[in-house]
Amino acid sequence: QSALTQPPSASGSPGQSVTISCTGTSSDVGGYNYVSWYQQHPGKAPKLMIYEVSKRPSGVPDRFSGSKSGNTASLTVSGLQPEDEADYYCSSYAGSDNLNVVFGGGTKLTVL
Amino acid sequence: QITLKESGPTLVKPTQTLTLTCTFSGFSLSTSGVGVGWIRQPPGKALEWLALIYWDDDKSYSPTLKSRLTITKDTSRNQVVLTMTNMDPVDTATYYCAHRRSSSWFSWGQGTLVTVSS
Numbered sequence: 001q002s003a004l005t006q007p008p009s010a011s012g013s014p015g016q017s018v019t020i021s022c023t024g025t026s027s028d029v030g031g032y033n034y035v036s037w038y039q040q041h042p043g044k045a046p047k048l049m050i051y052e053v054s055k056r057p058s059g060v061p062d063r064f065s066g067s068k069s070g071n072t073a074s075l076t077v078s079g080l081q082p083e084d085e086a087d088y089y090c091s092s093y094a095g096s097d098n099l100n101v102v103f104g105g106g107t108k109l110t111v112l
Numbered sequence: 113q114i115t116l117k118e119s120g121p122t123l124v125k126p127t128q129t130l131t132l133t134c135t136f137s138g139f140s141l142s143t144s145g146v147g148v149g150w151i152r153q154p155p156g157k158a159l160e161w162l163a164l165i166y167w168d169d170d171k172s173y174s175p176t177l178k179s180r181l182t183i184t185k186d187t188s189r190n191q192v193v194l195t196m197t198n199m200d201p202v203d204t205a206t207y208y209c210a211h212r213r214s215s216s217w218f219s220w221g222q223g224t225l226v227t228v229s230s
């Protein structure tokens with residue numbers, strides 16, 4: 001069982017917005033502003049989409065945004081495009097005295 | 113441009129020790145705040161963090177696998193090595209190494225599939 005809880009699936013039509021949640025505890029998501037999100041297409045390595053809750057690495061479209069409230073982080077994809085269909089994983093720092101890194105179980109995003 | 117590449121055996125027998133090497137370029141593991149770690153993904157399953165080593169040689173391990181893992185670095189050769197003892201078929205997975213900064217995995221290798229079978 002993964003340390004962070006994500007819905008197994010999410011979907012939306014092209015042009016719509018979809019939000020994926022990632023729920024942890026005060027020891028990880030809620031305790032640090034170090035939540036990151038990764039996109040993984042089938043057979044490919046994961047790609048960083050969001051770091052430090054809401055920052056986008058260079059080259060990531062601004063259609064991708066992140067936020068956090070309490071122990072739950074969220075990834076929002078606006079203006080859905082067919083190429084956004086992929087698995088998405090959240091991750092959080094969990095402190096040096098505990099599990100240092102935790103991942104979510106992943107969410108399969110389907111563009112209808 | 114940052115690149116990482118994993119290398120090692122594709123097939124190991126149960127009880128054997130797995131040794132994987134991550135060779136990277138485009139950054140230095142002697143730079144403050146930088147780390148390299150290992151993450152694995154069993155077929156059809158989620159990502160699982162294994163181990164992490166920092167520029168100052170600080171190391172951390174997944175609590176559930178800590179007794180089986182060792183991570184080391186060779187800064188001059190731009191390599192990080194992971195060893196995992198007592199391999200079992202449930203350890204069959206794609207193993208990734210990744211560049212870490214700002215508590216995030218910024219760049220990933222292509223991954224290497226390791227199958228554990230007799």
